Amino acid sequence: MEMSKWSVMMKDSPKMQLSMLLLFILASSASVYFLERSVTAFLLLLGSLLLLHYTSLSNRLKWIISLLLLVVIIPFATSGGTSQQDYMEVAVQTGIYIAMALGLNIVVGFAGLLDLGFVAFFAIGAYTYGIFASPQAAQLFHSDFFPLAGTWFWPFIIIGGLMAALFGILLGIPVLRVKGDYLAIVTLGFGEIIRIVFNNMDKPVNITNGAQGLSQINQPEIFGFTFSLASQFYFIVIAILLIVIIAVRRLEDSKLGRSWKAIREDEIAAQAMGIPLVKTKLWAFALGASFSGMMGVVFSAKNMFVDPSSFTLIESITILVMVILGGMGSVPGVILGATIISVLNLQILTEVTNFLTQNFSISDTLSPMKMQRLIFGVVLVLIAIYRPKGLITAKPKKVDPGKLIDQPTTDK
């Protein structure tokens, strides 16, 4: 009784929600700041973004609060203890996955094309920067111009994106004749081909340095400042991520976005409406791939190292899981899905197992450390069964009919 009254009150009053939210942010960021190291507090702080999503505040206010959270509060709160780089590493990797998941969401969620080789585009971005910003290029072209300095990182974000988009199109042209689950296996094959080729292009001409990977990749640099710590990369990732989110949001409700969804729902009807199938699908491939490519550049610059083992099929599947878990076609859902999976994998499972192994003596076979795959599997099955439409289901865009009748259209 009390509970329902409370929730009604919360539901009806945005002000109430806002103050609760601010309180929550304050409490969680304070605990992140003052506690030496608390994963819980950090997760709660991240969770405030989710709470924000569920409030009934205006969109503009939501944007402002989330920007404040991401750009000011989180970096500041984490700077309190010694764990800053740890939190930030998780945040950076999560950000990279979110961008990739949003890219895949265009392909799978919007356009309905099942792609099981998506990580290939990430690899292309990573190698594009990796080759030119490491001693590899100097050896390849026998030129002193290479390796490119860290200042080249910035244009390479775009170049990496474009390269990935180009490969997206090259893959798409032959592949898009294939439908449904056949497409899945063809893209899977493409992903594997890319990885195997990268793994073996050390001969006859050494382009990728094969399985040894590329090391000593230059880190980003601007006005003499070098980005080397996770807390510094965080801002690059946030910036790209914001661009990606805005782009996806704009695409979603555009002519192209509607065409994707139309194709997903019914190809024949979509064609009858004048939508060119191949071109529209190629755009989905290219744009989705470009997000991945951009983050690939960031990835190689951050790790200063790339090798083919980062781009296995499991990665592609993980990104797909993020999209489906979050809710196909739903932008906030996909962001949540990517966050949950990467935080789960990078922090929660590690923390739980560390806690258990460092505090109790457990026989080796039983060690939960080795059970991560099992736990991950159980989580996936439970989610599939209990939230089959994803955590945040995609909702069609609603319009206010009142706004549509005001002025009669003059367009005819």
Add this chain to the structure above:
Amino acid sequence: MRKVFLIGLSLSLLSISAIGCSNNSSGNVIKVATQSPLSGNQATVGEAIKNGAQLAIDDHVEAFKKLGFDLKLAPYDDQADPKKGVANAQSIGADPSILGVVGHYNSGVAIPSATTYQKNKLVMVSPANTAVELTESGNKSVHRIVARDDVQGSADANYATNKLHAKNIFIIQDKTAYGQGISSKFQKQAEANGAKIAGNEGITSGEKDFSGVLNQVAAAKPDFIFYGGIYSEFGILVKQAREKGITVPMMGGDGVDSSDMYTIAGDAIKDVYYSTTAADVSNTTEGKKWAEKYKAKFNKEPQSYAYYGYDAMNVLLKGLEDAIKKNGNKKPNREQVLDAVHAIKDYQGIATKVSFDDKGDNDFAKIFIHKFENKQYPGPLVGEEGKQ
């Protein structure tokens, strides 16, 4: 539904809050981390490294207690994944009680993770990484007690051409960083020694059917086969080669150094050689005692990497002790530990003697060539070669 979801979320968060908070460390705890693959298909090796390190920690707990410190192992699972390795490295860096790292197994994970250690001024002692790159990039944190690929590859090639008189060699490798690294160094040296390379082919690790490549080997009729990769594939490869009537000598690097070779290849294991960077300690009394201790604790035979893990951790702990003493029996900072470890000379470990050079490579890293014979493990020693 939403509410239920939110309540569930907060409950799950609360339930792990205990974990988050209890991680706070008091001032006299010193931890040393290990990073190795503890899950996935390389877990056997990763676990051996961790177990070896664990034994070393156990040996030192008392001594550190006397110094006033509570010594603990913090094992991390890098999943053989660079991303996971780097994330772990950040989290290791964030835990102020951790003063050093023993790891990794995969060079692909070690190289990017080492960058993070360097930023945190953490010392890393590698029990297994042989990639040349690792110590060539000028990273101050990196140390290793094992021989580099170039040393081992050329030692193997010298043995093959000089002692076994191989003239026409076929190379197979698993196309991992390790396999590619060691086999290309082997090929270089073998060619320099005048042998002909009949082929250099890759297999896919994790597969079990290598008949395709072996048909090619059969057609090329080599007099020697070198394999760059690890034992789980090599065992099968040996078996299938013998089944196909390919009877020429075969050889692998330290990756195939495992007693499991006998189980996997069975009776097919004839004329098979391997090189290792660890001296055979199974026959020394000390080695036997150690192996028994290991078995008593973990209920398993120690793999070679357990010895490396043990030695790597001991080297690190030696440096740690030095740093503590130098710091007036107070807890040293990471940089002090790093310097102390870097300065270690002539440390006698159970498998190898250790003196670090400027780059962090071990001056005493030696290559020992063994033969798999009579189900004896390690097999009889048939040759050895030092650095250069």
Add this chain to the structure above:
Amino acid sequence: MSLLELKGVTKQFGGLTAVNQVDAAIKQGSITAIIGPNGAGKTTLFNLITGIYKPDKGSITLAGTSLLNRKPNQIAGYGIARTFQNIRLFKEMTALENILVGMHTHLHSSLISTLLRLPSVRKEEDNAARHAYQLLQTVGLAEKCNEQAKNLPYGEQRRLEIARALATKPKVLFLDEPAAGMNPKETKVLTELIIQVRDDFDLTIILIEHDMKLVMKISEEIIVLDYGQKIASGNPDEIRTNPRVIEAYLGKGAVRNGL
């Protein structure tokens, strides 16, 4: 002058000749019905004209332009729109979005300007939404504009499909069994709607329909297909009295029913 011309259009599936040497000339602004028993090749003929299938023989021209070897989306661009026998709406999208998809060929914002959300894009989108809303009003679905297509009742789905086709601003509108599954009242509303949109939007309408009352009421021209062949054409009175039609299509029972 006829707007759409078919000459000797033929399509075979394996051994079966689904459409056989069909000629037709559709007059601008007319309402033409294509009738015939099940399997007579009516829908196949639609699919041939709208480019879903390619004819084996014959020619199809719209205002003098050949429609052969064009993709369905290109044909849509020439001004041919259609509805489907087994309703093909974009189910997860709202009624309004369905219409907006129909306006695809008339929206011109480039990708870059969309990403930058230039004022021109916003204006175009606003206008499109208003126009789409008007179309919904035309078919009486304005208050359902935010409803997902899959949640609409059957009759409304049919009407939404017509509105979506209208959004492509077609010259010729093909309706494939628009009254199927409707009750007499709904059919009456639909009949009026078809005539109204023909007049308001200056359309040429071709429809396949089994409801003879509707066919006879609104068509100016009727084409009768049987086993893929055109067996008769003419105005409703001619068709009503054509013995071949009664024989082959309507059968003897129909004569008794007073048609």
Add this chain to the structure above:
Amino acid sequence: MSNILSALPQVLVDGLTLGAIYAVVALGYTMVYGILELINFAHGEIFMSGAFIGTGLLLSLGVFGIAMPAWITLILILLLTALLTGLLGIGIERLAYRPLRKAPRLIPLISAIGISFILQDLVRFFAEFKTGNYIVTGTTLFEGKVTIPFSSIIGTFHNATIKNNTLILIGITIIIMILLDIFVNRTKWGTAMRAVAQDQETAALMSINVNKVISLTFFIGSAIGGATGFLFAQQYATIDPYIGFILGLKAFTAAVLGGIGNIRGAMFGGLILGVLEVFAAANLSTITGGVIGSEYKDVFAFTILILVLIFKPEGLFGKSVKEKV
């Protein structure tokens, strides 16, 4: 070139061996897909579980000192393994797929991946618990090999050797495929299965118990997958919990190559893929003069797959279905 030709018999023999395994595992994918339009990602893990269950049974026979003629042991273990993995398949369907039948199309994929991880880790756990190592090497029932004198047929051919084990493997897989083909095409339950694959609702109206048919499909697919797992363990002696993943992937590729949902297609797809793969591994570097080596064998296989699908999008043996407009 003469090398390629003379080694051809051996390459064919090896390719067919590998292909036979792919083919039988592909059957499991194709049957489930045919009926539920679901890529049962966990099928590779069922195969792997079969390998472990069979090897475990064999090893425990040794522990209890039960001695039987090798062929009786083989048949006994095959049947037991098939039964157990079949039940495992039914269990997985009940637990992870049936609740999701009305869910969006890709959701079952998630639970399939989840089940896959769970099986991998459980098997690893039990293997390690029992033996201390998850890489398990079993005993071989049939030793020895035979030589087929291809050279006496055509002079340029070299002889090919086949292990007895391989002959048994090929023999049993062929029997499985023939039995399955008869079952699906000639029996009441097989007809029901095809009916459900065509149209679940109509089949239900014809008083076919759809749930039962789906369970049966999972049982048969998993049983033959598991039995093949044991044959695989016999053939290659060494198994680990991760063999199912790569092999499952290849088998699924084979199913698609043959036209997914088509049982005969899966068989041929498997055989073709096996031969292609071994051929590529054996000959790629000879053909390209060393530029591209055997490490590109999977690239070669996938390229063929992509080419086939581009020119025949429904797979080699699939029927092209025109969508009704």
